[in-house]
Amino acid sequence: MNFELTQEQKMIKKMTQEFAKDELLPNVVKRDIEKIWPKEQIRKMADLGLLGMMVEPEWGGNGMDTISYAIAMEEISKVDASASVIMSVNNSLVCSIFQKYGNETQKEEYLKPLAKGHKLGCFSLSEPQSGSDASNMKTYAVQDGDEYVITGTKNWVTNGISSDIIMVFCVTEKNVGHKGISCFIVEKDLKGLSMGKPEEKLGIRSSDTCELYFDQVRVPKKSLVGDLGEGFKIALSTLDGGRIGIASQALGIAQASLENSISYSKDRVQFGKPIANNQAIQFKLADMRMEIEAARLLIYKAASEKDRKINFSSSASMAKVYASEVAMRASTQCVQIHGGYGYVKESGVERLMRDAKITQIYEGTSEIQRIVIARDLLK
Secondary structure (H helix, E strand, C coil): CCCCCCHHHHHHHHHHHHHHHHHHCCCHHHHHHHCCCCHHHHHHHHHCCCCCCCCCHHHCCCCCCHHHHHHHHHHHHHHCHHHHHHHHHHHHHHHHHHHHHCCHHHHHHHHHHHHHCCCCEEEECCECCECCCHHHCCCEEEEECCEEEEEEEEEEEECCCCCCEEEEEEECCCCCHHHHEEEEEEECCCCCEEECCCCCCCCCCCCCEEEEEEEEEEEEHHHEECCCCCHHHHHHHHHHHHHHHHHHHHHHHHHHHHHHHHHHHHHCEECCEEHHHCHHHHHHHHHHHHHHHHHHHHHHHHHHHHHCCCCCHHHHHHHHHHHHHHHHHHHHHHHHHHHHHHHCHHHCHHHHHHHHHHCCCCCCCHHHHHHHHHHHHHC
């Protein structure tokens, strides 16, 4: 087992570190406070190939492995978790569906512009009454000749406002549970589709999240992804990969918390010496480092299993639940180490704590991840 990064992976790490420092760090606090969507920064991320990292080159991507993607997600998230979740959704939840389940025509028409960043996608699964219980969705699609007519409401849609293409999951056959769910491509400009107001969120405030309303939205039959009734399988397998992305986002937040804590504790002098000289601070830093290293190894293990095309569902859940809880602990300790300075927005570190919380919730709560892990143990 080799724990050394490849030369390509090292290059990805260096490139994304420099991009985050030069392009994302300036005004990151302002974007968070004023909820400014990072339009110019996302365009530059697209130019670097960060929006279709794992997509095969023939479809406009870079054909990179999942560990490279995890490395890039960590580095972007260290500086701006809002930018990284935009990147994660497009890579993990949208491009991956087209690459695995899309036909040649769908890949040509949608995957290429998505991978190149010419268009942006969103993933529309959750509904007001069905969050973790996704199979209880009410949005439905009825066939009418050569079209499907979609009616219903989706919520918590990341990129819901800024996206061009929506992956929407609907009931196409009633009374058969998850076997009656299908996946459709919906273009944003279709008649009958409308957006709710941007959600007022605790964290990741410069990314957009909203409800989507489908009022008899007509899509052609060719918009069906995979087979009829295959949507729930598509959603779950896609979320497995998405959890590696969110785990990497959490890892970046945790790593930023540690680095900020080290820097501040060396500079902050109390009682005639840097607070880093106090064992109480040293123990906090040591605990943070141990947990971050463990989280990184769990993520790389899940990413490696995905690339080797073996079942990685449980590994992805372990990586996500652990990394997200590490991010919450590390960011909380970071604020504590900074004291009063850590509690004000200008410091930038309180944002880490606010951003960390969502990683325990979206793309499957920590409780759902534990169910996945337990089922794998007991099967």
